[in-house]
Structures are given as C-alpha cells and as structure tokens.
Amino acid sequence: MPEHSALSVQPGVEAPAQVSEVQAARYRQMRREDPPAARFVEGILAGDRALLSRAITLVESRLPTHAAKAQAIVEGCLPHSGNSIRLGITGVPGVGKSTFIEALGMHLIEARAQKVAVLAVDPSSQFSGGSILGDKTRMERLSSQLDAFIRPSPSCGSLGGVTRRTRETIILCEAAGFRNVFIETVGVGQSETAVSSMVDFFLLLMLAGAGDELQGIKRGIMEMADLLAINKADGNNKGRANAARAEYQTALRMFPPAASGWQPRVLTCSALTNEGIAEIWDAVLDHHRHVTRIGFLQERRQSQLVDWLEAAMADQIQEAFERDPEIAAEHLRLRETVREGEVSPSRAAAELVSRFLRNRRNGL
Numbered sequence: 001m002p003e004h005s006a007l008s009v010q011p012g013v014e015a016p017a018q019v020s021e022v023q024a025a026r027y028r029q030m031r032r033e034d035p036p037a038a039r040f041v042e043g044i045l046a047g048d049r050a051l052l053s054r055a056i057t058l059v060e061s062r063l064p065t066h067a068a069k070a071q072a073i074v075e076g077c078l079p080h081s082g083n084s085i086r087l088g089i090t091g092v093p094g095v096g097k098s099t100f101i102e103a104l105g106m107h108l109i110e111a112r113a114q115k116v117a118v119l120a121v122d123p124s125s126q127f128s129g130g131s132i133l134g135d136k137t138r139m140e141r142l143s144s145q146l147d148a149f150i151r152p153s154p155s156c157g158s159l160g161g162v163t164r165r166t167r168e169t170i171i172l173c174e175a176a177g178f179r180n181v182f183i184e185t186v187g188v189g190q191s192e193t194a195v196s197s198m199v200d201f202f203l204l205l206m207l208a209g210a211g212d213e214l215q216g217i218k219r220g221i222m223e224m225a226d227l228l229a230i231n232k233a234d235g236n237n238k239g240r241a242n243a244a245r246a247e248y249q250t251a252l253r254m255f256p257p258a259a260s261g262w263q264p265r266v267l268t269c270s271a272l273t274n275e276g277i278a279e280i281w282d283a284v285l286d287h288h289r290h291v292t293r294i295g296f297l298q299e300r301r302q303s304q305l306v307d308w309l310e311a312a313m314a315d316q317i318q319e320a321f322e323r324d325p326e327i328a329a330e331h332l333r334l335r336e337t338v339r340e341g342e343v344s345p346s347r348a349a350a351e352l353v354s355r356f357l358r359n360r361r362n363g364l
Contacts, residue, residue: 037069041076044176049149052176056151059168064323074168077175082301084117084174085288088195090185090221091205096231097184098138100205100271105142107277108180115147117178119169121185149178167198167308196224197307200297201284206230208237208244223255226264227283233268234275241268260296262287320356327356 035043035051040058043051058070091097098120105116118139142148151169166183173181185195196202204225222228228248233241248266258264265283269276291297321327334348343351 037072037076040069040073041175044073044077044172045080047177049176052149052172053151055172056153056165056169059172060153060165062319064319070168074171077171081171081174084170084179084181085201085284086170086181086183086199087284088183088185088199088202089205090195090203091231092207095205095207096271097205100229100231100269101182101184102139102142103271103274103277104281105139105148105182106145107274107281109142109145109147111278112281114180115149115178116142116180116182117149117173117176118142118151118182118184119166119173120150120152121166121183149173149176167304167311170198197304200291200300201226201287203227203229203280203284206244206248207232208240222251226258226262226287227280228252228264228266229276229280230266230268231271234270234273238268260291260300261294262290321352324356324359326359327352330355 040051040055044055055070055073058066059074061067061070089097089101101118101120105118108114108116120139139150143150151173153166153169170181170183183195183199202225204221204227206228208230230241230244230248245266245268252264252266255264267276267280267283269280271277288297291300321331331352334343334352337343338345338348
C-alpha cells in the first residue's frame with residue numbers, strides 16, 4: 001500500500017485521560033480509607049460536609065456490616081445535638097414546597113446569617129425502589145450556598161412522608177452546627193402525620209383557588225399544623241389567597257386547642273416574590289419561644305425519643321426477619337398460601353412469628 005494512500009493508518013494525537021489523575025488518586029484514596037466512627041464524629045463536629053454526607057449514607061444503609069459503625073456515629077453525635085429548630089414542611093403536590101423552602105432558607109442565610117440543613121424526601125418507585133432525588137436541582141440557588149446543606153433521600157416505601165432514618169440524620173446535622181433543620185416530606189397523605197413525631201414545628205403549605213378549600217386535605221394533618229401558609233399569593237391570586245386565609249382561620253377555631261397552648265396561625269406568602277416569608281419565620285420563632293418558656297419543647301423532645309425507640313424496635317425486628325434465611329423462605333411460602341386463600345393473613349403472620357421466636361430460643 002502506498003505510503004500516502006488514504007487507506008493507510010496515520011498516527012494520531014493520543015487522547016487525554018477522561019478523568020484527571022489527581023481526582024482519580026483522590027477518589028481511590030477515599031475509597032481505600034474507611035475512617036473509624038470516632039473520626040466521623042470528629043469531622044462532623046468540625047463541620048466537614050463530606051464526612052457528614054458519608055455518615056448519612058452509612059446511617060441510611062441497610063447493609064448489616066454498616067450498622068455498628070452507623071450506630072456509633074449517631075451515639076457520638078447525640079450529646080452535641082438538640083440545639084436546632086426542627087421544622088417539618090408538607091403540602092399537596094404542586095403547592096411549591098421546594099420553592100418555598102429555598103426562599104425561607106435564603107432568608108435565614110442572607111437576612112439572619114444562619115445555617116440551614118434541608119432533608120428533602122423524594123418518593124421512591126414502588127416497583128424499582130428508584131428515586132429522582134431532584135431537590136438540589138429545584139433548589140439551585142440554595143444548594144450553592146456554603147451555609148446550606150441539602151440532602152435528598154429516597155423514602156424507600158417508608159410511611160409518614162419521611163425516610164426510615166430521618167431522626168438519625170437530624171442528629172448528625174445538628175452536631176454539624178446547623179441550627180435550622182427543615183424536613184420536606186413527600187406530600188399530604190394518610191400516614192404523613194409521622195413527621196410530627198420528629199419536629200418542633202409543623203408547617204402545612206396550602207393553595208388558594210384549587211377547589212373546595214376545606215376538603216382538599218386530611219383533617220388530622222390540619223389539627224397538627226402549627227401554621228398554615230397559603231403559597232402563591234401573588235398577582236391575580238392574591239384576593240383568593242386572602243379569602244382562603246379567612247376560611248382556614250375560621251376552620252382552625254373549631255379544632256380542639258393544642259396541648260402546648262399555641263394558637264395555630266394562617267398566613268399568606270409568595271415564595272416567588274418572597275412576600276410573607278419573613279413573617280412566617282417570625283411565627284416559627286414566636287412558637288419556639290412559647291414552647292421553650294412553658295417547658296413544652298423539652299417534653300416534646302423527650303416524647304420523640306420514645307417514639308424513636310418504638311420505630312427503631314420495629315425496624316430491627318423487620319431486619320432480623322429479613323436476615324434469617326429460613327424465615328425468609330417460609331415468608332415466601334406463606335405469601336403464596338395467603339394469595340391462594342388457603343390460610344388467613346393473621347394466621348400466617350402468627351405462624352411466621354412463632355417460628356422466628358422458636359428459632360431464636362434454639363439459637364438458630
């Protein structure tokens with residue numbers, strides 16, 4: 001073949017590495033290192049966001065090999081927690097939860113020089129278990145702030161609009177110095193009231209002009225709300241928002257008084273224009289001062305620790321079932337018998353638990 005033929009292969013320019021060698025070495029080092037729990041705690045207390053994120057990943061992991069270290073990290077951080085305002089935020093899909101949280105977070109950072117942690121729960125697919133985890137994209141401005149930490153986590157089928165490890169994650173964020181912790185829940189639902197067992201203040205976001213104002217949500221959630229905020233109260237929607245505010249305020253007067261003696265408020269706001277955002281945070285602070293002064297906050301936190309105990313017990317029992325291969329196989333067999341109508345679900349459950357306890361007694 002002639003030397004200059006178009007069919008001959010000419011030497012080209014060597015392609016550069018797709019990943020920087022410095023970054024690759026750093027990644028390999030990070031993968032090699034498995035810091036002890038004490039190092040995680042030390043880093044979290046120093047505000048190391050990378051170690052905070054890795055610790056949360058450990059806490060959320062279902063791998064048995066991670067359980068002991070995750071528990072040690074939480075226990076190491078627990079004495080340094082509890083100094084934040086824990087704010088639960090929920091509302092119907094489309095109410096603008098992410099936009100509202102970004103507006104409120106930016107208000108705290110810019111106007112009050114405070115740090116904010118956002119634990120944003122994304123619904124997981126019931127089929128694949130996957131989750132979009134798009135809150136950092138929706139909160140683009142807030143996620144770029146050094147004083148903000150946004151952790152999107154999949155709900156993984158957990159009830160209550162929160163993840164199975166939300167309580168532990170709150171502790172880690174508080175130990176890292178975040179004095180305001182927001183928990184954005186999946187959305188209004190029958191079981192989402194579980195979020196009230198882990199926050200100090202429960203904020204329900206509402207919309208005006210979206211149908212019958214008092215029929216669109218569960219009464220139980222309204223009864224637990226410390227504040228109803230009617231979002232998107234701007235432009236032509238302002239009048240409807242004010243009318244809805246009056247309706248909700250009247251409805252709230254019909255509910256029994258809160259155990260704390262706090263009278264829930266109804267406010268309007270626009271996360272788009274920031275109108276009403278400062279007033280909402282002032283209401284949160286009023287509530288915090290009130291429940292702190294009368295000792296209700298301490299009682300609530302103590303009660304929440306007991307709720308945590310009950311949830312942890314249920315979790316560990318479930319995990320013990322899943323780790324027992326004989327029980328797992330028997331579970332599958334009983335599911336088929338229940339599906340075919342050969343045995344009642346309650347009898348199958350009793351049989352499964354009985355066998356599990358018998359195995360434990362026999363040391364199997």
